Amino acid sequence: MTLNNTELSEWLRERIGQTLDIRKGELTNNQDEISDLDQIVLHLQKVGIRSTNHPDDYVANDELVLEGEGTTFTEAGDVPLPQNAYEIPLLGDIHIHQENGGLKVLTDRAVYTIDVQNK
Secondary structure, three states: OEEOHHHHHHHHHOOOOOEEEEEEEEEOOOOOOEEEEEEEEEEEEEEEEEEOOOOOOOOOOEEEEEEEEEEEEEOOEEEEOHHHEEEEEEOOOOEEEEEOOEEEEEOOOEEEEEEEOOO
């Protein structure tokens, strides 16, 4: 099932109080390969959309902001999520699909997979 930005926000708001497993893969120039993979675990406390008026086309006009305590898992070790927030830039064509109880968000630059952790 394909969702729009409003439905994405609503889906996330319904999961406030739960822990999300977010995987972000940066897309290469040919859009077919993932060049970098990040994993974040976030106990979701708040969902919002932040709008900016940045003149640079590289910066998204809208960002989905997920607030809560979290950890970024890296090869160098685990790092607390800065400022207890995780941002997903809503840039270019955005495709949102429900998959296996979670979501897949595809933007011009990255693929995000969001799943709810089982307790």
